[in-house]
Amino acid sequence: MSNIREVARLAGVSVATVSRTLKSPERVLPDTRDRVMAAVEQAGYRPNLMAVQFRSRRTGNLVILVPTIANTFFARVISGAQQAAQAAGYRLLLCDTQGREALERQFADLVYAHQADGVIQLRAFDPFEGSTSGQDLPPIVNACEVIQQGRHPTISLDNVAAAKAMTEHLIALGHRRIGLIKGSKGSPLTRDRLAGYEQAIRQAGLALDDALVCHGDFSLAAGYAGAGKMLALDDRPSALFCESDEMAIGALKRIKEEGLRVPEDISLAGFDDIPMAAYCDPPLTTISQPAEMFGEKAVEMLIALIEKQPSPARHVVLPFQLTPRGSTARIEPPYSDSSFND
Amino acid sequence: MSNIREVARLAGVSVATVSRTLKSPERVLPDTRDRVMAAVEQAGYRPNLMAVQFRSRRTGNLVILVPTIANTFFARVISGAQQAAQAAGYRLLLCDTQGREALERQFADLVYAHQADGVIQLRAFDPFEGSTSGQDLPPIVNACEVIQQGRHPTISLDNVAAAKAMTEHLIALGHRRIGLIKGSKGSPLTRDRLAGYEQAIRQAGLALDDALVCHGDFSLAAGYAGAGKMLALDDRPSALFCESDEMAIGALKRIKEEGLRVPEDISLAGFDDIPMAAYCDPPLTTISQPAEMFGEKAVEMLIALIEKQPSPARHVVLPFQLTPRGSTARIEPPYSDSSFND
DNA sequence: GTGAAAGCGCTAACAA
DNA sequence: TTGTTAGCGCTTTCAC
Numbered sequence A, B: 001m002s003n004i005r006e007v008a009r010l011a012g013v014s015v016a017t018v019s020r021t022l023k024s025p026e027r028v029l030p031d032t033r034d035r036v037m038a039a040v041e042q043a044g045y046r047p048n049l050m051a052v053q054f055r056s057r058r059t060g061n062l063v064i065l066v067p068t069i070a071n072t073f074f075a076r077v078i079s080g081a082q083q084a085a086q087a088a089g090y091r092l093l094l095c096d097t098q099g100r101e102a103l104e105r106q107f108a109d110l111v112y113a114h115q116a117d118g119v120i121q122l123r124a125f126d127p128f129e130g131s132t133s134g135q136d137l138p139p140i141v142n143a144c145e146v147i148q149q150g151r152h153p154t155i156s157l158d159n160v161a162a163a164k165a166m167t168e169h170l171i172a173l174g175h176r177r178i179g180l181i182k183g184s185k186g187s188p189l190t191r192d193r194l195a196g197y198e199q200a201i202r203q204a205g206l207a208l209d210d211a212l213v214c215h216g217d218f219s220l221a222a223g224y225a226g227a228g229k230m231l232a233l234d235d236r237p238s239a240l241f242c243e244s245d246e247m248a249i250g251a252l253k254r255i256k257e258e259g260l261r262v263p264e265d266i267s268l269a270g271f272d273d274i275p276m277a278a279y280c281d282p283p284l285t286t287i288s289q290p291a292e293m294f295g296e297k298a299v300e301m302l303i304a305l306i307e308k309q310p311s312p313a314r315h316v317v318l319p320f321q322l323t324p325r326g327s328t329a330r331i332e333p334p335y336s337d338s339s340f341n342d
Numbered sequence C: 001g002t003g004a005a006a007g008c009g010c011t012a013a014c015a016a
Numbered sequence D: 001t002t003g004t005t006a007g008c009g010c011t012t013t014c015a016c
Helices: A004-011 A015-023 A030-043 A049-056 A072-087 A101-108 A159-172 A188-203 A220-232 A245-257 A275-279 A291-306 B004-011 B015-023 B030-043 B049-056 B072-088 B101-108 B159-172 B188-203 B220-232 B245-257 B275-279 B291-306
Strands: A061-066 A091-096 A118-121 A140-143 A154-157 A178-181 A239-242 A267-269 A286-288 A315-318 A321-323 B061-066 B091-096 B118-121 B140-143 B154-157 B178-181 B239-242 B267-269 B286-288 B315-318 B321-323
Touching: A004 A015, A004 A030, A015 A030, A049 B049, A061 A072, A061 A101, A061 A291, A072 A091, A072 A291, A072 B072, A072 B091, A091 A101, A091 B072, A091 B091, A101 A118, A118 A291, A140 A291, A154 A159, A154 A291, A159 A178, A159 A188, A159 A239, A159 A267, A159 A286, A159 A321, A178 A188, A178 A220, A220 A239, A220 A245, A220 B275, A239 A245, A245 A267, A245 A275, A245 B275, A275 B220, A275 B245, A291 A315, B004 B015, B004 B030, B015 B030, B061 B072, B061 B101, B061 B291, B072 B091, B072 B291, B091 B101, B101 B118, B118 B291, B140 B291, B154 B159, B154 B291, B159 B178, B159 B188, B159 B239, B159 B267, B159 B286, B159 B321, B178 B188, B178 B220, B220 B239, B220 B245, B239 B245, B245 B267, B245 B275, B291 B315
Parallel strands: A061 A091, A061 A118, A118 A140, A140 A154, A154 A315, A178 A239, A239 A267, B061 B091, B061 B118, B118 B140, B140 B154, B154 B315, B178 B239, B239 B267
Antiparallel strands: A286 A321, B286 B321
16 A cells, blocks of 8 residues: 555655645646556555544544334434445444444543544433533534433424324314323323323314323334234224324324224324335325434534534424325214314 | 553553553452552443454454345344344354445455455345455355355355255145245345246246246345236236245235135245235245344354365255245145146 | 644564 | 653744
């Protein structure tokens, strides 16, 4: 592997001139430039990035912490992030953390080790918690599942509003008993979506019923299990809202196994709009999120932080969209209820 | 940010002693060691990995090139790779290439730029093609979709055997006209699975029919479109084998839309066994692949290459498994055929 | 416009 | 066992 000295020798110039030719060609005579470029070619020279980065104290690496990559939603986020990083000349250091804080801390620490310039965290956990005083916080942005009142810039969705919109959609279809399968315990996503659900129920003058809310963890299996519980109720819900599409698809399986039809016997709604949602039978009514944009925005904001550009906004909220498909339908109210009109 | 010199000063030793204490503590007096560790603590010292790597000419980074991360199968592969890399003290530099060769080359070149120690390529394309003489080939392994007669170590599946097994399964159920929706054009996966399909058909004494084979690209949409073509045939197949689960799920949607039932009217089979496959209606008969193991093995082999360990094998073939579920069923042969016996 | 030289933070001979 | 010293390959003043 040839180095800059070798090139300088071949071109009959100093190493400084080679460096300049490569970085700011306009500061070098065309004649010299040509000689240097020829020497670069001849030597098959590739700058040693290790040395460049070491010297210039900038790595071009961004750490991205993802709870699990084996989830279509996060995969799309990462895809968007990769795209944006690529375009801006940065690289992505991926860590599938499985939500393990030790791992998240370890990878985030790569910034301290000068191995990365910044961190994107897709989970509501601050990997720098306690490890530093507020002053010299490394560049980090928190996207998707964001820390409430955290100290980092965030990119999020208005999960309360989205869950409320979906619940209102179900209410507008005549549903009065609406079940909710929640996401992972402790997740702000779970809490916000529950809040939106409750707001809609209350504002419609309906009663909240604890039996209609059960825990999950966003997975297929959790949806399957949760639906099982719901259907076993004496007074089972006529609609089921799952806090993720994966859970909705799991629930769909269970509902069918119990011999019920969607949406005739029970309406079903998800959250995320993963590609598979449109291919279910029936297609899933859901909340569409701009997954790729989470990644893009996160990278943009992080780079702005790193390069100390004037950041446009510390907290970005991306838009969602209610996407009605075949899994939700109007029902005849089982009893007359004058408080309801649509 | 404090450096090694600062620590040395605090501990009243030389920088060499600090370095030794951190790297091989046994070569330092316990007394000195304690003083150094105290100084490290006091200074909040973190070794500058940039400098360490620069000096020791080893980055600890592995580039992983994935065609698309938004595919459950690859997501699982990456998850396994990450796990293994993590355990071995390496980091993963992720590149979602979308199959763009320029990008693949660019990222693979990070090895030349001393930014990564090796490359994992999950597609049948040699990013170092033409860029180097066979002698000083950088460490690289090729997994999942492997280059035929390539010069790199590989981890693959016997796709011919797997597709053959699935086709034989369908034949054993009494199917004589079996459609095939192929994967991406030009992919060895596509070619091998086609070969396995053809072998099974021929060995069963059935006729190959071009009309029963159509192109796809592993995506949901391609399965949907492909099934449309198959069902439009005058003499439509009684079974449909898709070269990926995603295509099978797309096909399933189309089949239902055409008013047909799976498996009563048409049997359907996929390939990969993505989590969703078990949650379809009906659950999908498919070929299970040890996705995570592809990633693990690839990392293991790559590290062996990098560290010049005696590599156990250059070409590893991982096992597949035929996983019958509800989407395939026996049919009564539409006509008597003495050549068939099961 | 170009070159000489210092030095980024660390490791690894070699000396003591 | 510990310290001294010479770089790793590059960028960047500062002279010329």
